[in-house]
Amino acid sequence: MQYENPEIPEGINTSNEHPLKELVWLLGGVVLVSVIVGLFLVFATNLSIALVPFSYEQEIAAPFVAELEHEEGEISAYLQALAEDMSTWLDLPSDMSLQMHYIDEETVNAFATLGGHIFIYRGLVQAMPSENALAMVVAHEIAHIKQRDPIASLGRGVVFMIAWSLVTGASGSDIGGQALGQGGLLTLLSFSRDQERAADQEAIKAVEQRYGHIAGASALFEQLEKAQQGSADAVPQFFSSHPLNEDRSVDIEQLADAHAWQTAGELTPLPGFVSRRVAE
Amino acid sequence: MIEFVTFLVLMALGYGFGQYAERKHYRSILEREKRFRSEVLVFQTGVPPEQGQGQDQDVRLVMGSVVISVDYFKRFLAGLRALFGGRVKSYESLLDRARREAVLRMQQEASKLGAGMVINLRMETASISKGEEKTVGSVEVLAYGTAIITRDARSRFEPTRFGRATELFERA
Numbered sequence: 001m002q003y004e005n006p007e008i009p010e011g012i013n014t015s016n017e018h019p020l021k022e023l024v025w026l027l028g029g030v031v032l033v034s035v036i037v038g039l040f041l042v043f044a045t046n047l048s049i050a051l052v053p054f055s056y057e058q059e060i061a062a063p064f065v066a067e068l069e070h071e072e073g074e075i076s077a078y079l080q081a082l083a084e085d086m087s088t089w090l091d092l093p094s095d096m097s098l099q100m101h102y103i104d105e106e107t108v109n110a111f112a113t114l115g116g117h118i119f120i121y122r123g124l125v126q127a128m129p130s131e132n133a134l135a136m137v138v139a140h141e142i143a144h145i146k147q148r149d150p151i152a153s154l155g156r157g158v159v160f161m162i163a164w165s166l167v168t169g170a171s172g173s174d175i176g177g178q179a180l181g182q183g184g185l186l187t188l189l190s191f192s193r194d195q196e197r198a199a200d201q202e203a204i205k206a207v208e209q210r211y212g213h214i215a216g217a218s219a220l221f222e223q224l225e226k227a228q229q230g231s232a233d234a235v236p237q238f239f240s241s242h243p244l245n246e247d248r249s250v251d252i253e254q255l256a257d258a259h260a261w262q263t264a265g266e267l268t269p270l271p272g273f274v275s276r277r278v279a280e
Numbered sequence: 281m282i283e284f285v286t287f288l289v290l291m292a293l294g295y296g297f298g299q300y301a302e303r304k305h306y307r308s309i310l311e312r313e314k315r316f317r318s319e320v321l322v323f324q325t326g327v328p329p330e331q332g333q334g335q336d337q338d339v340r341l342v343m344g345s346v347v348i349s350v351d352y353f354k355r356f357l358a359g360l361r362a363l364f365g366g367r368v369k370s371y372e373s374l375l376d377r378a379r380r381e382a383v384l385r386m387q388q389e390a391s392k393l394g395a396g397m398v399i400n401l402r403m404e405t406a407s408i409s410k411g412e413e414k415t416v417g418s419v420e421v422l423a424y425g426t427a428i429i430t431r432d433a434r435s436r437f438e439p440t441r442f443g444r445a446t447e448l449f450e451r452a
Contacts, residue, residue, distance in 0.1 A: 004317055004318045004321070005313075005318070005321060005322055007313075007317065014369070014372050014373040014376045015369040015373070017369060019299070019353070019370060020295075022357060022370070023353075023356075023357055023360075026360035026361070026363075026364060027360065029360075029363075029364060030360065030363065
Protein backbone atom coordinates (compact mmCIF):
# COMPACT_ATOMS: atom_id res chain seq x y z
CA MET A 1 0.00 0.00 0.00
CA GLN A 2 1.34 3.38 -1.06
CA TYR A 3 1.31 6.15 1.53
CA GLU A 4 1.63 9.81 0.83
CA ASN A 5 0.84 12.98 2.75
CA PRO A 6 -2.34 14.32 1.27
CA GLU A 7 -2.38 17.50 -0.71
CA ILE A 8 -4.48 19.84 1.33
CA PRO A 9 -6.77 22.05 -0.73
CA GLU A 10 -6.02 25.76 -0.55
CA GLY A 11 -8.36 28.54 0.45
CA ILE A 12 -10.02 26.84 3.43
CA ASN A 13 -7.99 28.19 6.30
CA THR A 14 -7.20 31.33 4.42
CA SER A 15 -9.20 33.66 2.27
CA ASN A 16 -8.56 34.61 -1.32
CA GLU A 17 -10.19 37.98 -0.87
CA HIS A 18 -7.90 40.87 -1.69
CA PRO A 19 -6.79 42.52 1.55
CA LEU A 20 -7.30 46.00 0.10
CA LYS A 21 -10.95 45.16 -0.56
CA GLU A 22 -11.36 44.24 3.10
CA LEU A 23 -9.60 47.46 4.10
CA VAL A 24 -11.93 49.58 1.98
CA TRP A 25 -15.04 47.90 3.38
CA LEU A 26 -13.96 48.15 6.99
CA LEU A 27 -12.72 51.73 6.69
CA GLY A 28 -15.92 52.69 4.91
CA GLY A 29 -17.87 51.20 7.80
CA VAL A 30 -15.79 53.09 10.33
CA VAL A 31 -16.30 56.36 8.47
CA LEU A 32 -20.03 55.79 8.14
CA VAL A 33 -20.47 54.92 11.83
CA SER A 34 -18.27 57.86 12.88
CA VAL A 35 -20.27 60.29 10.78
CA ILE A 36 -23.57 59.07 12.21
CA VAL A 37 -22.29 59.09 15.80
CA GLY A 38 -20.58 62.46 15.23
CA LEU A 39 -23.73 64.08 13.86
CA PHE A 40 -25.71 62.72 16.78
CA LEU A 41 -23.16 64.04 19.27
CA VAL A 42 -23.10 67.49 17.66
CA PHE A 43 -26.88 67.59 17.73
CA ALA A 44 -27.07 66.46 21.36
CA THR A 45 -24.34 68.88 22.46
CA ASN A 46 -25.99 71.83 20.75
CA LEU A 47 -29.28 70.97 22.44
CA SER A 48 -27.75 70.68 25.90
CA ILE A 49 -25.62 73.84 25.64
CA ALA A 50 -28.65 75.98 26.45
CA LEU A 51 -28.72 74.32 29.86
CA VAL A 52 -25.20 75.49 30.78
CA PRO A 53 -25.46 78.74 32.74
CA PHE A 54 -23.41 81.69 31.51
CA SER A 55 -21.82 82.05 34.94
CA TYR A 56 -20.25 78.60 34.48
CA GLU A 57 -18.69 79.80 31.24
CA GLN A 58 -17.20 82.75 33.08
CA GLU A 59 -15.80 80.43 35.72
CA ILE A 60 -14.06 78.24 33.13
CA ALA A 61 -12.67 81.24 31.28
CA ALA A 62 -11.35 83.24 34.23
CA PRO A 63 -7.98 81.49 34.80
CA PHE A 64 -7.18 81.45 31.06
CA VAL A 65 -8.04 85.08 30.47
CA ALA A 66 -5.56 86.03 33.16
CA GLU A 67 -2.86 84.13 31.27
CA LEU A 68 -3.40 85.83 27.92
CA GLU A 69 -1.37 88.98 27.59
CA HIS A 70 -3.53 91.99 27.03
CA GLU A 71 -3.43 95.69 27.78
CA GLU A 72 -5.78 97.64 29.95
CA GLY A 73 -5.92 101.24 28.86
CA GLU A 74 -7.78 103.84 26.89
CA ILE A 75 -8.14 101.63 23.82
CA SER A 76 -9.70 98.76 25.73
CA ALA A 77 -11.93 101.29 27.49
CA TYR A 78 -13.01 102.58 24.07
CA LEU A 79 -13.60 99.03 22.80
CA GLN A 80 -15.55 98.25 25.96
CA ALA A 81 -17.79 101.29 25.41
CA LEU A 82 -18.31 100.33 21.76
CA ALA A 83 -19.20 96.77 22.79
CA GLU A 84 -21.65 97.93 25.44
CA ASP A 85 -23.26 100.17 22.83
CA MET A 86 -23.53 97.39 20.24
CA SER A 87 -24.80 94.87 22.79
CA THR A 88 -27.93 96.94 23.39
CA TRP A 89 -28.69 96.80 19.63
CA LEU A 90 -28.03 93.04 19.67
CA ASP A 91 -30.44 92.46 22.58
CA LEU A 92 -27.81 90.66 24.61
CA PRO A 93 -29.55 88.86 27.50
CA SER A 94 -29.10 90.64 30.81
CA ASP A 95 -27.31 87.72 32.47
CA MET A 96 -24.51 87.94 29.90
CA SER A 97 -21.70 90.40 30.36
CA LEU A 98 -18.98 91.42 27.93
CA GLN A 99 -15.31 92.01 28.62
CA MET A 100 -13.22 93.56 25.85
CA HIS A 101 -9.45 92.97 25.71
CA TYR A 102 -6.97 94.75 23.50
CA ILE A 103 -3.84 92.90 22.42
CA ASP A 104 -0.94 94.99 21.14
CA GLU A 105 0.10 92.68 18.29
CA GLU A 106 0.29 92.99 14.50
CA THR A 107 -2.10 90.10 13.88
CA VAL A 108 -5.23 91.09 11.97
CA ASN A 109 -7.58 89.17 14.18
CA ALA A 110 -10.37 89.28 16.70
CA PHE A 111 -12.05 86.47 18.54
CA ALA A 112 -14.82 85.85 21.04
CA THR A 113 -14.39 83.20 23.65
CA LEU A 114 -15.95 81.71 26.77
CA GLY A 115 -17.47 83.90 29.44
CA GLY A 116 -18.13 86.90 27.22
CA HIS A 117 -14.46 87.74 26.68
CA ILE A 118 -13.62 89.34 23.34
CA PHE A 119 -10.05 89.89 22.17
CA ILE A 120 -9.18 92.48 19.54
CA TYR A 121 -5.67 92.74 18.08
CA ARG A 122 -4.01 96.00 17.20
CA GLY A 123 -3.55 94.82 13.60
CA LEU A 124 -7.28 94.56 13.18
CA VAL A 125 -8.05 98.00 14.59
CA GLN A 126 -5.34 99.37 12.31
CA ALA A 127 -7.02 97.83 9.27
CA MET A 128 -10.38 99.41 10.12
CA PRO A 129 -11.12 102.51 8.00
CA SER A 130 -14.04 103.59 10.16
CA GLU A 131 -15.84 102.96 13.40
CA ASN A 132 -18.66 101.40 11.39
CA ALA A 133 -16.35 98.62 10.25
CA LEU A 134 -14.97 98.08 13.74
CA ALA A 135 -18.51 98.05 15.12
CA MET A 136 -19.32 95.30 12.61
CA VAL A 137 -16.43 93.17 13.88
CA VAL A 138 -17.33 93.80 17.51
CA ALA A 139 -21.02 93.09 16.85
CA HIS A 140 -20.04 89.88 15.06
CA GLU A 141 -18.08 88.69 18.09
CA ILE A 142 -20.87 89.71 20.48
CA ALA A 143 -23.32 87.74 18.31
CA HIS A 144 -21.11 84.64 18.84
CA ILE A 145 -21.36 85.12 22.58
CA LYS A 146 -25.09 85.69 22.39
CA GLN A 147 -25.49 82.51 20.33
CA ARG A 148 -23.35 80.67 22.93
CA ASP A 149 -20.98 79.54 20.15
CA PRO A 150 -17.83 79.38 22.31
CA ILE A 151 -19.35 77.06 24.91
CA ALA A 152 -20.94 74.98 22.15
CA SER A 153 -17.55 74.65 20.52
CA LEU A 154 -15.94 73.68 23.81
CA GLY A 155 -18.76 71.24 24.50
CA ARG A 156 -18.25 69.58 21.13
CA GLY A 157 -14.52 69.37 21.79
CA VAL A 158 -15.01 67.72 25.17
CA VAL A 159 -17.66 65.33 23.88
CA PHE A 160 -15.46 64.29 20.97
CA MET A 161 -12.46 63.80 23.22
CA ILE A 162 -14.48 61.54 25.48
CA ALA A 163 -15.90 59.65 22.51
CA TRP A 164 -12.43 59.26 21.03
CA SER A 165 -10.99 57.99 24.29
CA LEU A 166 -13.83 55.49 24.59
CA VAL A 167 -13.14 54.14 21.11
CA THR A 168 -9.37 54.05 21.43
CA GLY A 169 -9.47 52.95 25.05
CA ALA A 170 -7.15 55.75 26.12
CA SER A 171 -6.39 55.55 29.80
CA GLY A 172 -7.13 58.25 32.31
CA SER A 173 -10.46 58.71 34.01
CA ASP A 174 -10.63 62.49 33.91
CA ILE A 175 -10.65 63.06 30.17
CA GLY A 176 -13.31 65.74 30.32
CA GLY A 177 -11.23 67.58 32.90
CA GLN A 178 -8.16 67.26 30.72
CA ALA A 179 -9.99 68.81 27.80
CA LEU A 180 -11.16 71.68 29.95
CA GLY A 181 -7.70 72.19 31.42
CA GLN A 182 -5.89 72.43 28.11
CA GLY A 183 -3.77 75.45 27.35
CA GLY A 184 -4.91 77.44 24.37
CA LEU A 185 -8.44 76.58 25.36
CA LEU A 186 -9.68 80.06 24.64
CA THR A 187 -8.05 80.57 21.28
CA LEU A 188 -8.60 77.11 19.84
CA LEU A 189 -12.36 77.26 19.78
CA SER A 190 -13.66 77.19 16.27
CA PHE A 191 -17.06 77.95 14.92
CA SER A 192 -18.94 76.41 12.04
CA ARG A 193 -19.79 78.31 8.89
CA ASP A 194 -23.44 78.37 9.85
CA GLN A 195 -22.56 79.95 13.17
CA GLU A 196 -20.43 82.53 11.37
CA ARG A 197 -23.17 83.31 8.93
CA ALA A 198 -25.69 83.73 11.73
CA ALA A 199 -23.28 86.01 13.60
CA ASP A 200 -22.77 88.08 10.44
CA GLN A 201 -26.50 88.54 10.03
CA GLU A 202 -27.06 89.53 13.64
CA ALA A 203 -24.12 91.90 13.46
CA ILE A 204 -25.12 93.69 10.27
CA LYS A 205 -28.65 94.08 11.63
CA ALA A 206 -27.31 95.71 14.78
CA VAL A 207 -25.00 97.99 12.80
CA GLU A 208 -27.91 99.08 10.61
CA GLN A 209 -29.98 99.91 13.67
CA ARG A 210 -27.11 101.72 15.39
CA TYR A 211 -25.90 103.86 12.48
CA GLY A 212 -29.00 103.91 10.27
CA HIS A 213 -27.08 102.46 7.28
CA ILE A 214 -24.62 99.66 6.58
CA ALA A 215 -21.94 101.66 4.78
CA GLY A 216 -18.48 100.73 5.99
CA ALA A 217 -19.70 97.52 7.57
CA SER A 218 -20.65 95.78 4.34
CA ALA A 219 -17.27 96.56 2.83
CA LEU A 220 -15.53 95.11 5.87
CA PHE A 221 -14.71 91.76 4.35
CA GLU A 222 -12.99 93.15 1.29
CA GLN A 223 -10.89 95.36 3.54
CA LEU A 224 -9.98 92.42 5.72
CA GLU A 225 -8.92 90.50 2.65
CA LYS A 226 -6.64 93.38 1.67
CA ALA A 227 -5.19 93.63 5.15
CA GLN A 228 -4.60 89.90 5.11
CA GLN A 229 -2.65 90.03 1.86
CA GLY A 230 -0.43 92.70 3.35
CA SER A 231 0.57 90.70 6.38
CA ALA A 232 3.13 87.97 6.24
CA ASP A 233 1.42 86.04 9.04
CA ALA A 234 -0.26 82.75 8.60
CA VAL A 235 -3.96 83.02 7.84
CA PRO A 236 -5.48 84.86 10.79
CA GLN A 237 -8.14 83.11 12.73
CA PHE A 238 -10.77 85.60 11.78
CA PHE A 239 -10.71 84.21 8.24
CA SER A 240 -9.75 80.60 8.58
CA SER A 241 -12.96 79.09 9.87
CA HIS A 242 -15.12 81.71 8.31
CA PRO A 243 -17.10 81.46 5.11
CA LEU A 244 -15.32 82.89 2.11
CA ASN A 245 -15.19 86.64 2.43
CA GLU A 246 -16.77 87.04 -0.99
CA ASP A 247 -19.73 84.87 0.01
CA ARG A 248 -20.16 86.84 3.19
CA SER A 249 -20.32 90.12 1.28
CA VAL A 250 -22.91 88.62 -1.07
CA ASP A 251 -24.97 87.34 1.86
CA ILE A 252 -24.94 90.77 3.44
CA GLU A 253 -25.92 92.47 0.19
CA GLN A 254 -28.88 90.12 -0.15
CA LEU A 255 -29.92 90.82 3.42
CA ALA A 256 -29.65 94.56 2.79
CA ASP A 257 -31.78 94.24 -0.36
CA ALA A 258 -34.40 92.23 1.49
CA HIS A 259 -34.71 94.78 4.26
CA ALA A 260 -34.24 97.79 1.99
CA TRP A 261 -31.39 99.01 4.15
CA GLN A 262 -29.38 102.11 3.28
CA THR A 263 -26.07 101.00 1.82
CA ALA A 264 -24.64 104.51 1.72
CA GLY A 265 -24.26 106.94 4.55
CA GLU A 266 -21.88 109.01 6.54
CA LEU A 267 -19.05 107.03 8.06
CA THR A 268 -18.09 107.62 11.66
CA PRO A 269 -14.31 107.86 11.92
CA LEU A 270 -12.38 106.12 14.66
CA PRO A 271 -11.60 108.47 17.57
CA GLY A 272 -8.34 110.31 16.99
CA PHE A 273 -6.50 108.82 19.97
CA VAL A 274 -7.34 105.31 18.79
CA SER A 275 -6.03 105.90 15.28
CA ARG A 276 -2.88 107.48 16.66
CA ARG A 277 -2.21 104.74 19.19
CA VAL A 278 -2.67 101.85 16.80
CA ALA A 279 -0.51 103.54 14.16
CA GLU A 280 2.41 103.84 16.55
CA MET B 281 -0.73 65.82 9.89
CA ILE B 282 2.68 64.32 10.60
CA GLU B 283 0.96 61.42 12.31
CA PHE B 284 -1.25 60.86 9.30
CA VAL B 285 1.72 60.80 6.92
CA THR B 286 3.53 58.39 9.25
CA PHE B 287 0.44 56.22 9.29
CA LEU B 288 0.20 56.20 5.50
CA VAL B 289 3.89 55.35 5.14
CA LEU B 290 3.62 52.52 7.65
CA MET B 291 0.51 51.19 5.92
CA ALA B 292 2.18 51.35 2.50
CA LEU B 293 5.33 49.65 3.80
CA GLY B 294 3.31 47.03 5.65
CA TYR B 295 1.17 46.34 2.62
CA GLY B 296 4.00 46.36 0.10
CA PHE B 297 6.51 44.25 1.96
CA GLY B 298 3.91 42.13 3.73
CA GLN B 299 2.12 41.11 0.53
CA TYR B 300 5.37 40.54 -1.31
CA ALA B 301 6.68 38.34 1.49
CA GLU B 302 3.42 36.44 1.70
CA ARG B 303 3.26 35.65 -1.99
CA LYS B 304 6.89 34.61 -2.02
CA HIS B 305 6.46 32.48 1.08
CA TYR B 306 3.40 30.68 -0.29
CA ARG B 307 5.28 29.83 -3.47
CA SER B 308 8.10 28.36 -1.41
CA ILE B 309 5.70 26.50 0.89
CA LEU B 310 3.86 24.88 -2.01
CA GLU B 311 7.09 23.86 -3.64
CA ARG B 312 8.56 22.28 -0.50
CA GLU B 313 5.29 20.63 0.49
CA LYS B 314 5.33 18.93 -2.87
CA ARG B 315 8.85 17.69 -2.24
CA PHE B 316 8.28 16.44 1.29
CA ARG B 317 4.85 15.00 0.60
CA SER B 318 6.22 11.57 -0.14
CA GLU B 319 9.66 12.01 1.37
CA VAL B 320 8.69 12.34 5.03
CA LEU B 321 5.30 11.01 6.01
CA VAL B 322 3.61 12.74 8.89
CA PHE B 323 1.08 11.03 11.14
CA GLN B 324 -0.82 12.41 14.00
CA THR B 325 -1.31 9.00 15.58
CA GLY B 326 1.21 7.47 17.92
CA VAL B 327 1.64 4.34 15.88
CA PRO B 328 2.05 4.49 12.15
CA PRO B 329 -0.75 2.62 10.43
CA GLU B 330 0.08 -0.98 9.47
CA GLN B 331 3.59 -0.43 10.64
CA GLY B 332 3.63 -2.66 13.70
CA GLN B 333 6.56 -2.53 16.05
CA GLY B 334 9.59 -2.59 13.87
CA GLN B 335 12.83 -3.95 15.31
CA ASP B 336 15.57 -2.00 13.67
CA GLN B 337 14.57 1.56 14.18
CA ASP B 338 15.55 4.62 16.13
CA VAL B 339 13.16 7.21 17.35
CA ARG B 340 14.09 10.85 17.66
CA LEU B 341 12.30 14.02 18.60
CA VAL B 342 12.14 16.39 15.67
CA MET B 343 10.72 19.87 15.67
CA GLY B 344 10.19 22.89 13.51
CA SER B 345 9.69 26.29 14.98
CA VAL B 346 8.64 29.52 13.29
CA VAL B 347 8.33 32.97 14.73
CA ILE B 348 6.24 35.38 12.68
CA SER B 349 5.72 39.07 13.09
CA VAL B 350 2.64 41.01 12.16
CA ASP B 351 3.07 43.86 9.72
CA TYR B 352 1.41 47.22 10.26
CA PHE B 353 -1.14 46.73 7.51
CA LYS B 354 -2.33 43.37 8.84
CA ARG B 355 -2.49 44.71 12.35
CA PHE B 356 -4.55 47.69 11.22
CA LEU B 357 -6.99 45.38 9.42
CA ALA B 358 -7.22 43.20 12.53
CA GLY B 359 -7.81 46.32 14.62
CA LEU B 360 -10.75 47.22 12.39
CA ARG B 361 -12.03 43.67 12.82
CA ALA B 362 -11.99 44.30 16.56
CA LEU B 363 -14.72 46.86 15.94
CA PHE B 364 -16.86 44.86 13.55
CA GLY B 365 -16.11 41.23 14.37
CA GLY B 366 -15.81 38.53 11.72
CA ARG B 367 -12.93 36.52 10.33
CA VAL B 368 -9.60 38.17 10.93
CA LYS B 369 -8.46 37.21 7.47
CA SER B 370 -5.25 39.15 7.66
CA TYR B 371 -4.04 36.99 10.55
CA GLU B 372 -5.44 33.76 9.13
CA SER B 373 -3.06 33.71 6.22
CA LEU B 374 -0.19 34.66 8.49
CA LEU B 375 -0.83 31.75 10.85
CA ASP B 376 -1.53 29.39 7.98
CA ARG B 377 1.91 30.17 6.63
CA ALA B 378 3.46 29.73 10.06
CA ARG B 379 1.85 26.33 10.66
CA ARG B 380 2.84 24.97 7.30
CA GLU B 381 6.34 26.36 7.59
CA ALA B 382 6.75 24.79 11.03
CA VAL B 383 5.69 21.37 9.71
CA LEU B 384 8.02 21.78 6.74
CA ARG B 385 10.96 22.60 9.00
CA MET B 386 10.17 19.58 11.13
CA GLN B 387 10.03 17.42 8.02
CA GLN B 388 13.32 18.87 6.92
CA GLU B 389 14.95 17.92 10.20
CA ALA B 390 13.48 14.44 10.00
CA SER B 391 14.68 14.12 6.47
CA LYS B 392 18.22 15.10 7.48
CA LEU B 393 18.18 12.39 10.13
CA GLY B 394 17.22 9.92 7.47
CA ALA B 395 13.73 9.40 8.77
CA GLY B 396 11.01 8.43 6.38
CA MET B 397 8.21 9.37 8.71
CA VAL B 398 7.25 11.41 11.71
CA ILE B 399 4.57 10.10 14.03
CA ASN B 400 2.64 11.77 16.79
CA LEU B 401 2.66 15.24 15.25
CA ARG B 402 1.76 17.97 17.72
CA MET B 403 1.58 21.70 17.32
CA GLU B 404 1.75 24.56 19.72
CA THR B 405 1.29 28.28 19.40
CA ALA B 406 2.72 30.82 21.78
CA SER B 407 2.45 34.57 21.74
CA ILE B 408 5.79 36.20 22.32
CA SER B 409 4.61 39.75 22.85
CA LYS B 410 1.77 38.64 25.15
CA GLY B 411 -0.29 41.60 24.08
CA GLU B 412 2.18 44.07 25.55
CA GLU B 413 1.70 47.56 24.27
CA LYS B 414 4.26 49.19 22.01
CA THR B 415 5.83 45.89 21.04
CA VAL B 416 5.60 44.21 17.68
CA GLY B 417 3.08 41.43 17.88
CA SER B 418 4.74 38.11 17.12
CA VAL B 419 3.74 34.50 17.48
CA GLU B 420 5.64 31.25 17.57
CA VAL B 421 4.29 28.12 15.99
CA LEU B 422 6.06 24.92 17.01
CA ALA B 423 5.50 21.59 15.31
CA TYR B 424 7.09 18.51 16.85
CA GLY B 425 6.84 14.77 16.56
CA THR B 426 8.72 11.50 16.72
CA ALA B 427 10.87 10.70 13.76
CA ILE B 428 11.27 7.04 12.95
CA ILE B 429 14.71 6.31 11.57
CA THR B 430 15.67 2.91 10.28
CA ARG B 431 18.84 1.87 12.08
CA ASP B 432 20.82 0.93 9.03
CA ALA B 433 20.66 4.27 7.47
CA ARG B 434 21.07 7.58 9.25
CA SER B 435 20.68 9.36 6.00
CA ARG B 436 17.85 9.04 3.60
CA PHE B 437 20.35 9.26 0.80
CA GLU B 438 21.60 5.80 1.60
CA PRO B 439 19.16 3.08 0.74
CA THR B 440 18.04 1.22 3.83
CA ARG B 441 17.22 -2.37 4.45
CA PHE B 442 13.59 -1.49 4.45
CA GLY B 443 13.99 1.20 1.93
CA ARG B 444 12.28 4.51 2.39
CA ALA B 445 9.02 4.79 4.14
CA THR B 446 7.03 4.65 0.96
CA GLU B 447 8.64 1.39 -0.08
CA LEU B 448 8.16 0.05 3.40
CA PHE B 449 4.47 0.62 3.19
CA GLU B 450 4.34 -0.74 -0.29
CA ARG B 451 5.62 -4.03 1.03
CA ALA B 452 3.20 -4.07 3.90
